[in-house]
Amino acid sequence: MSETVHTAPALPTARPPGCPFDPPKELLQAREHGPISRYLFPGGHEGWLVTGYDLVRSVLADPRFSSRKELMRHHPLIDYGDIEVPPAPPGEFLLMDEPRHSRYRKPLVGKFTVRRMRLLTERVEQITAAHLDAMEQAGPPADLVTAFAKPIPAVVICELLGVPYEDRGSFQENIDMFLGGEATDEELYAAYLATQQYLAELVAAKRANPTDDVLSDLLDSDLTDEELRGMALILLSAGFDTTANMLALGTFALLRNPEQLAALRADPALTEPAVEELLRYLSVAKTFTRVTLEDVELGGQSVKAGTTLILSYNTANRDPERFTDPHVLDLGRRDGGHLAFGHGIHQCLGQQLARVELRVAFPALLNRFPGLRLAVPAEEVAVRPETADIYGLKSLPVTWDA
Template identity: 45%
Template sequence: MQPQQLPEVLDLTSELFHVDQYATYRDVLEQRPVTRVRFHDGTFVWLVSRHDDVRAALGDARLSNDPAKNTALDLAAAKRIPADVAEYFHRNMFRSDEPDHGRLRKFVSGEFTMRRINALRPRIREITGELLDGFAGDRRADLVNAFAYPLSLTVICELLGVPEEDREDFRTWARHVVVSNPALQERHASSYRDLFRLVRGLVRRRQAEPGPDLLSALVGVRDSGDRLSEAEVVSMVFLLLEAGVETTVNMLGTGAFLLLSHPEQLARIRADGDLMAPAVEEVLRYMAPIEIATRHALEPLEIGGVRIAAHSTVMLNLAAANRDPARFADPQSFRITRREGSHLAFGHGIHFCLGAALARAEADTAFTLLLSRLPGLELAVHTEELIWRQAFLRGPVRLPVSWR
């Protein structure tokens, strides 16, 4: 495929980034790997795309992940978070710098362990099986809305210990907030407030009546007399929702699409189940569920030979970095036997995704049971008919499939 000549000013709202963005990412890597682009509100930001540059920037303390320090963009407004609850969505380890980040992550990492994830694996398998039982006899389903979304949200509810009587409200409001569905955008403000009230109520309930769940652990965790405040626990729950639901929905929907649209790769997995783990990694590399990570320059710095002024917004293009030919051989090919590793779908540095092990466990279980329980599984529409999420969150809105 011949590269296209990029316009002098790239606009993040244009079709270049939302129709066939991987062609654009390829051309950006070749022509302008560090370039200024126009953001949705008209301001200019920097887009960084080379693997080595993105990886280095993710670990650079001069690039802040704290929205309060971003004087160029109002990220809360961009996500339509009401001002009266915005602070509760931003007081967590992901949206903080050192030393606050280290303090918050220390509390959570002690509870978000492989032991807890491994203990949850049988329940993940049980939830997956129950969902498949619900539609296996229909011979046709939308894997995003009937499978990926309820699986990821139910797992988070189980992990946090959301009571059964609250889960329907939790699912409804969380869906309005964390799943990028244009039809639900007008409900965002009220849903943010409703979800905030529900989560704060759960936190206070666990303060009075602790249980064996992660939320109780977060409420009760202490270190040398220090503890998480109520606002920090509430914000941590929102982080788990945002990072653990929408990204997992995107990963599961995209992964199913990739496997079903690459029958030769699918046949290899069916013949050798040990290929499932590397297949999950290749899904994450090939179509990262989050394409962009945003940072704020605290001081002047240089990235890829380009001078970045202080207070600039820097967007780190994880999706382009994961297809950088300088890092990956034949990067535009989906190959489940790939062994290079080092994709950046879960980030890098101090903000490396704490839920990576949980996401991998869900994907491995979901894909394994899908392929074993639904013989002859295939796409029920042509690939060009699929509608994909925008705003740099990669995943199909719907994924109609059928089976024998």
């Protein structure tokens, strides 16, 4: 093992003032020292921070690194002490390894194929147009988060899962509570209980009266109601919050890069690469955690079994050894292959759905409002704190020429 290994600062670290799109400078500095750094968790556990693209990707594909919740005893913000962490509840497959993971993911894979998601394009266009109509009728200014970024993925995922349209507000509020990074423990617990209760009632309603949706399709399997509830929770939260924050933060990034915005408006063929570049550049799902199941060597370092690793997606997607000029937003970029959706068995199940929504929504917004611009100075745009699981905006005040 190398004698001189960089020790990373404690997380979370704030982003530089006026640079809401860049990872915290301390993380970028850690990457400059090499793709892996020592990390000291609250409570004294010695772990590792992985910041390089190749190393993050290799860990995500290696079954020696576990996602099991009961092994996640070390957290950047919390010292669990001697508290025993329970396994993930049935159905919540993001915090499981094989074979439990496949029990829940496998029945869903066919529901989220590229072909099936592209068949949704027309419906996504209708939903997007309806919200743009409402914005236009209300007139400027508007908060793009509440008028556009949140409702579009909320309606799409509700329809896909069979959640009644009128119920979307309550689940949206609770998911904001889970992932926004500002709730107290009491608020988190209350939001979780309320969501579990709602999903239990939803599953029971589907049992009594199946409809044409993903949740009803799963009723013919051997999955229990408790398992279906856990799967629905994962799909609702992942299918809503990440896309909502990509839409808001992505629009903000385009408004701050007017040449790139103009290029996207001028060339519809740029839409697909533009979406991939925004996913790479913003990396709203910032970090994930893994625990070693056995002794391994990683990046020239000996990592003992039971060690916790933090995988930094946002620095991996800004790795200069993988991407040319990684801190530049370049919608015509050709060196793709970002990790915004992860990699390996836990790669985002809904990535094709997210792509459809982003490919429809960005050009629709920009074409409907050619004069779209910030309604406040850029430094006054309210961003989520670094404690949030998913990075993004709390609001985005915009205006346009009515």
